[in-house]
Amino acid sequence: MASMKHKKAEQTRARILSAALPLMLEGGYEKMTMRAIAKQAGLSPGAAYYYFETKEHIIHAFYAQTHEEHRLACREVLDQAKTLQDRLKGVVQAQIRISQPYHAVSKALFKVAADPNHTLSPFSDDSRELRHRAMALFDEVVRGSKTKVSAPLADYLPGLLWMFHMGIVLFWVHDSSPQQEKTWRFIDRTVPLLIQLIRLSKLPFFGSALQAAIALLDDFQFLRLPAADAREPEVENDTTAPPLRGS
Amino acid sequence: MASMKHKKAEQTRARILSAALPLMLEGGYEKMTMRAIAKQAGLSPGAAYYYFETKEHIIHAFYAQTHEEHRLACREVLDQAKTLQDRLKGVVQAQIRISQPYHAVSKALFKVAADPNHTLSPFSDDSRELRHRAMALFDEVVRGSKTKVSAPLADYLPGLLWMFHMGIVLFWVHDSSPQQEKTWRFIDRTVPLLIQLIRLSKLPFFGSALQAAIALLDDFQFLRLPAADAREPEVENDTTAPPLRGS
DNA sequence: AAAGATTTTTGAACATGTTTAAAGTACCGT
DNA sequence: ACGGTACTTTAAACATGTTCAAAAATCTTT
Structure with a gap:
């Protein structure tokens, strides 16, 4: 070991x-x-x-590396942008920008990611730490903005934004348009839509539907971001894998 | 060959x-x-x-088989249920019921399915026929109901419902609750929500947002159901694979 | 029924992911 | 410096997905 x-x-x-x-x-x-x-x-x-442990663990290490790059690139965005929309868009765009050089290869990355069976899927227990770190980013996106979010939604919003983000990445992986321009347009179009939806969710009008929708999310435990003090401490440039076999 | x-x-x-x-x-x-x-x-x-051609092609054949079972089970539902909600729920529930015996194994099935890279992914060109057959089912769900859907949405609704259906299956694959009871509850909760959303989409209120959302879908060509007369003719119990290598 | 063509089957070979027992190397306390 | 302990590396072996040239079986034509 x-x-x-x-x-x-x-x-x-x-x-x-x-x-x-x-x-x-x-x-x-x-x-x-x-x-x-x-x-x-x-x-x-x-x-x-x-x-x-496995060939795919090497892929996972790449994944962790670009995640670190992404976090770094986000600092800039999160220090500048003030509105929820700009912050969200910035973070998502940063991800795509970072990943661009690896586009040709990312399908393999996503192959690992998309397999529900797999230990290395972003939804698995083994990826919890990485996932939580990513979700913390979106927590910062929300907290740093002036937009206030009502309590029941607030708990899940970081997780939901992370899922949105994963959706964008999924789209990007499939996107074979030159320079992945479709993805950029997709972001430009979906982010405002999402923001608008969040705004609408505050109308009493939506009360019951929202309630129902949120109740659903209880079945998605992995979407919950643990309280900040319960989280694993941040590690400097940690591209390290979990303990190897046998230990 | x-x-x-x-x-x-x-x-x-x-x-x-x-x-x-x-x-x-x-x-x-x-x-x-x-x-x-x-x-x-x-x-x-x-x-x-x-x-x-490949070990995974065997998996694909299983996939095609259960799809046939599903179509059969749906006839019953579609002959009986009249409301959009009942029809949709029936079709989705049928899928889960059919797949139940294979739950333990379906992760492998989904592994193939979820890989964007893969020829056998439901989103790939090679799976087009199967996908269209599934989407045709949802077309029937909509057409057979009394609910009228406005033009721009109508074109995409079968595809969207199919995606919803895929989402349910994804949930089910991950669901390790006894008897997959969570999935059944999930269906009970999401279907009405979806129906409500479709209803709401008719309000002029939503005009602009809906317009924007629909414009997005143009980037998802695989969601379009071709006109009925352009579709491949239905084959009796066709679990056959596409032509093999070299031909 | 024989010859020829086509389809099917075989068995060995290959590349790759992975395991493992054994050998090699670095470190630590004495 | 020595001996022991923990860490690292190796080379060979294994199981599996897959390919392929040749053999066998089957069909078609004469």
Whole structure:
């Protein structure tokens, strides 16, 4: 097990990732074989498995990396934009901008993500930490804006916005228009719609329907953002995987 | 290539499927190895590949089979129920009822389905026929009801209902509550909500928002149901795969 | 029924993800 | 420096999805 007491371990881990990414970019998921990665990193295949439980865990590490990039890019947005609409749009656009270089490859990423079965799905328990970190971003989107949200919705709004965000990414993955321009237009169109919906939800008019809709969400526990003090502490540039097998 | 000029071919195909399903039910997707299937069917592994391009194509055949079952079960519903709500709920419930025996296994099914990359995803070109057949069902749901739907929405409603239906299935796949009771409750709650939303959409109040929302859907071409006369003719109990490799 | 063409089956081979026992290396306390 | 402990690496092996050239079976034509 890679306990990293000896710091060389972390380097090796990073080396494997650095070896894997170009292979992925060149030949896609299939061509990125464990043997090729190992050779490129100057290791035997078995060693790679010492650091990554599975080939797909390498993908997951990429996922975590771009998530960090995204968080960084969001700081800027969240410091500037004041309205809920601008903040939301900014955060979502940042994600797409960050991911652009990897578009050709992201289908493989999403393949892992979309599989409900899989430990590495964003909805799974194993991805909880990453998910919560992403949801915290949307919590900040809401809190930092002047828009007030009524209590029952407020609890779920970060989770809902995260889901919206996942929807955008899903769209983007499928989007084969040049430069993924359709995705940008899609964002421009859906964000205002969503904001409007949130506004409308305040009208007493919607009371009963909203109530019903929110009651539904109780069946989606993973959408709940735990209280800030109960969350895992933020780690500096943590692209580290969970403990490896056997530990 | 399996041209099926000799009718024995179809039998063999069926035999492979019959051999595969129990293996799937017992040990899940992983344990259902091609070698095991072949042995069970009394063939060599290579022969199995003569009939199914890929292991996942076998899964797709299951998918097509339950779809046929579903269509059958829907006839009953669609002959009886008159209101839009009852018809929609009936069709969705039928799907869940049909799929119940396969719940343990459906994650593997959905794994294939959810992968955007994959030829066999319900959103892909290769699945168009199956998808259109499913959407036609929802077209019938709407047409057979007394509810009138305004023109711009009407074009997309079957596709939207199909997506709703896919959402329910997604929920069901994840639902590990006993007997999947959460799914049934989920249906009971979401269907009325959806119906209400359709009703509301008629209010002039919603004009602009609806217009914007519908404009969005132009980017989802796969949601469009082609005109009835342009559709592939219905085939009796067709669980057949598309032409095999090389042809 | 024989020859020819087409469809089906085989069995071995290949590439890849993954496991594992054993060997190698670094660190730590004495 | 030594010995022990924990960490890292290796090479070979395994199971599985898949391919393929050749053989066998079946059908068609003469």
